[in-house]
Amino acid sequence: MLEISHVSKSFGDMRAVRDVSLRLRPGRVTAVVGPNGAGKSTLLRMACGLLVPDSGAVTLDGRPIASYGSGLYRRLSAVLEDSSLAYMSLKGWDNLDYQGALYGFGRRETRERCAELLDMLDLRRHMDKRVGDWSRGTQQKLALVTALLPRPQVLLLDESTLGLDVVAKRDFLNAVRASLADGVAVMMTSHQSEVIEHVADDVVLIEHGQTLFSDTFDAFMRHYAVSGDDAESLEQVLLGIFDQESTSDADEDGDN
Template identity: 65%
Template sequence: MVLCLEDVSKRFGSQTAVDGVSLRLEPGRITAVVGPNGAGKSTLLRMACGLISPDSGLVLYDGVPIGRLGSRLYLYLSAVLEDSSLAYMSLRGWMNLEYQGALYGLSRKQTLERASDMLDRLNLRQHMDKRVGDWSRGTQQKLALVTALLSKPRILLLDESTLGLDVVSKRDFLAEVRRLADDGVAVLLTSHQSDVIENFADDVLLLEHGSSVWSGSYGEFMQQFANGDSTPGVFERVLLGLFDGREGGGTR
């Protein structure tokens, strides 16, 4: 089962945020959407998860327009957006987790069973008796990932989810994302952190001014733009060469 965006476009007033972009997410692969500020990355992701509707084009899950699925879409798709915040910051971690599980129709026992291994891998268990509002941002983001995965989704969308995380939280978060992809989850991420893409992306979609200017595997991208040089840091230099001096305002 895959998520497809077919020739989607989105305008906000007189401004075109996304212009005729197509993308296919494949199980087991991490696709990175790359581009300067205002390229339309977050708008594309929000269309992919049904938060906003395209003005034209289609978003399909397993060949079915996501509008027809309604809330059932979120049995298959989850997202961790930039600055994800949990609904009840005054509650302890356990209570937030149980509440999120209940939204998926899970019992307390089912929720804890599904979350148990992730809580250990992400070093969260030690925090769960504390108010979530007292946690660091990185710890909150890790719990947001755990709750996003309670439904065992086949598609995971991440919008700048590692921004502001310390090196340990970032490592743990991304290791879990890689594990999920290796287990067959299709992952779509946006990030301004070139090392995240360099180390984790299988495929790349390059956006500029809302349009797709390149799409393919990460290896193909590096072969075309860096003559196959995979030295750490080269990806960032390639992006600087492509977009230096062309960043400007616009809709993300």
């Protein structure tokens, strides 16, 4: 399984991620939460090999991810914000068949593998049209189908439900949850607290590139509960954490 061990990454003087470790678990969703600039996307980009850590290691089943070469992307898929791999001038089916061919699947196998997801995401009625003419949300749903096509062990989602309407978001999240039954391990970031409430099993809280908390969603809610009220929403809890953080940042600035 994917393991991130003591990774750090700086951009010039900016220490974006500092000594972060986490281990994904099959069939579970790990949400990485934190305020803007906390280092979440940088962490995800290191997890999928798009960025190389300055120190520390990312391994899959005990092997450094770089050692898999392009074979990594049969085991690990990512849907990043606004980063569709689709060819806009091609129809949905052509895009899917092409992606399948890249994994070595024939057309029939590709379509069989995706059949359930296409129904779940209500995509079939779009598949004969050019992807460039689809709405952004529909394109994002195709990105999820494409990501799950090789039946990866790991799925990384970075703000991947941004801009989806309520129905599209529900369908997208249901498809993600359905993949868990196959043992996929999901790591995601989102600023939409209702999305995290809906799918997260585990939560990692990051601030200033450092891990402040890592445990189950329920433990997170108990740990940071402001009112002790069971009905407290994640949004209220995050407001409590981030508000305090921005106040202490302001205090530090005042001290300087």
